Amino acid sequence: MPGRPAVKSTARRRSDTLGEGAPVGASGGKLVLVVDDYEDSRAMCAEYLEFMGYRVSVAADGHEALERARELPDLILMDLSLPRMDGWAAIRELKRDPATSAIPIVVLTGHALRSLEARAMEAGCAAFVTKPCLPQDLLQHVRRVLDAPPAPEAPPRRTRRRRSTSA
Secondary structure, eight states, X not given: OTXXXXXXXXXXXHHHHSSTTOOOOTTTTOEXXXXXXXXXXXXXXXXXXXXXXXXXXXXXXXXXXXXXXXXXXXXXXXXXXXXXXXXXXXXXXXXXSTTTTTSOEEEEESOOOHHHHHHHHHTTOSEEEESSOOHHHHHHHHHHHHHSOOOOOOOOOOOOOOOOOOO
């Protein structure tokens, strides 16, 4: 419309101002990678996290997530149902690569099954959040994971030999 200035989205303006040396909130400007194939979900999550002082990178599928993980985010929010490469495969690759294996992953999915939550924890994920969720609930999970002390390295697994009871 003539005479009305164009307005950028809040998410874009926030990310433009969160560059080097810019003041940020309590998050300390930590980088969160948001992986979701639904553009609206990605944008909403990214905008809220940026508003809360986080820097945000986004990916629409598992392959993009692996590429963006090279930025070494402080945390990855990972949807499980993704095109091209699903979240499970991306998680396996991220945990297998020494460069990205220590990045905490929070599963953010619409699949609310206990078996999937257990599987995610066994795969090395730090938390499991079901969608839809309130933004402040997601933020609570993000903060809890980012504020947690790093997990100690697991000692090598030893296999136990069964003793024979017949003698």
